Amino acid sequence: MKDKFLKIPIYLLFSSAFFIVLSGCDLSPRINEELVAAQERVKSQDYKEAAFIFERILHGNVPKDLKIKIYYQLAEINSLNFKNYQQAIFYYDKLARESEDPKWQIKAEERKADIYFLFLRNYKDAIVIYKKLISFSPRLENYNTFIVRLGQSYLYVKDFLKAEEVFKEISKEQDRSLAAKSFYFLGLLNFYKSNYPNAISFWRDYLKIETSKEEIVQTKFLIANAYETMEELKKAYNLYYSLMGEYPNTSVLKQRLNSIYSRRIARKR
Numbered sequence: 001m002k003d004k005f006l007k008i009p010i011y012l013l014f015s016s017a018f019f020i021v022l023s024g025c026d027l028s029p030r031i032n033e034e035l036v037a038a039q040e041r042v043k044s045q046d047y048k049e050a051a052f053i054f055e056r057i058l059h060g061n062v063p064k065d066l067k068i069k070i071y072y073q074l075a076e077i078n079s080l081n082f083k084n085y086q087q088a089i090f091y092y093d094k095l096a097r098e099s100e101d102p103k104w105q106i107k108a109e110e111r112k113a114d115i116y117f118l119f120l121r122n123y124k125d126a127i128v129i130y131k132k133l134i135s136f137s138p139r140l141e142n143y144n145t146f147i148v149r150l151g152q153s154y155l156y157v158k159d160f161l162k163a164e165e166v167f168k169e170i171s172k173e174q175d176r177s178l179a180a181k182s183f184y185f186l187g188l189l190n191f192y193k194s195n196y197p198n199a200i201s202f203w204r205d206y207l208k209i210e211t212s213k214e215e216i217v218q219t220k221f222l223i224a225n226a227y228e229t230m231e232e233l234k235k236a237y238n239l240y241y242s243l244m245g246e247y248p249n250t251s252v253l254k255q256r257l258n259s260i261y262s263r264r265i266a267r268k269r
Contacts, residue, residue, distance in 0.1 A: 027066070031057060042073075047081040068104060071095040075111065085115045106140065109133060113149070123153040144178050151182070155189055163189055180209035184219065196226040217246045224256070233260050233267075 027035070034057050041050035054070050054077075062070070075091035078084040092108040099105060109129050116126040130150035133140060140146065151166035167189065170182035187202035203219050203226075210216055220239060227236035237260045240253055247253045 027063070028061075031060065031062065031066075042077075047077050051077050051082075064098065068095055068099045068101075071098065072104070072107070075108075079111065079115060083119075085119050089115060106133070106136075110142065113146070117149050117153065121156075123156045126150075127153045127157070144175065148178070148181050148185075151185055155185060155192070158192070160189055160193060176209055180206055183209070184215075187219075187222070191222065191226060196230050199223075200226050213246075217243060217248075221247055221253075228256070228260060233264050236260055237264070 034053050038050050038053040038057070041047070041053060051074060054074050058067065058070055071091045071094050075088045075095065078091065079088035089112055092112050096105045096108040099108075109132060113126055113129040113133065116122040116129065127150060130146050130153065133146045134143060134150060147166065147170060151163050151170065154160075154163035154166060164186070167182040167186045171179050171186070173179050173182075183202045183206035187199045187206060190196070190199035190202060200223050203223050207216060207219055210219070220243060224236045224239035224243070227233075227239065237257060240256050240260070243253060244250075
């Protein structure tokens, strides 16, 4: 199951915050001039120069609200444009320490979690943040994403007990799409534990709900893989064969079919 990450052009992320700063703060002419210059560099996608100007602004006497927004912009530039994730985390941390506004603090934690989970694959640190993000009441807007990623993170660090607890909790949700994801990952969990019949059972429950053709094809491939591992070669062959023309990696599919065919012939000898 793919986890998509929406990349918003940095100049769009910047422009609204920038307008608020200029209209709401009594800034010195030098800072005003440098902010305008930084915005122009962002719009022209000269992010290196924009970051240099932002950092130079921070060395002056900068109002707290402006400092927070600049930390955010520097974090975004480092994350989205430079792929310098550790530096991005550095600025998100500075933002969170500087701001007393929960909205900014939550935004910083969300962005850090994205980095740990999607790019650094540091699932242990992702777990710490996602546990915090799902604890808010009322639920945050992206609660569904957070709790699924929490379960995935436990799964990827092989803490199967905690992963199972999270996904079983998700399976009770009223949201059918969210519940479906729990069945998929419970299937994956059981596959990792070599409990193939349970994995197949969960995946078949998942297929009853999932509507994405791409996800359905991928899950059927996993079920066929489970059958193959269990030496139920006829079931595996038939399911692999049914995916011809649908599974994106035709060469892998043909290799699986040829391998199973050879093994079935060898059995009859």
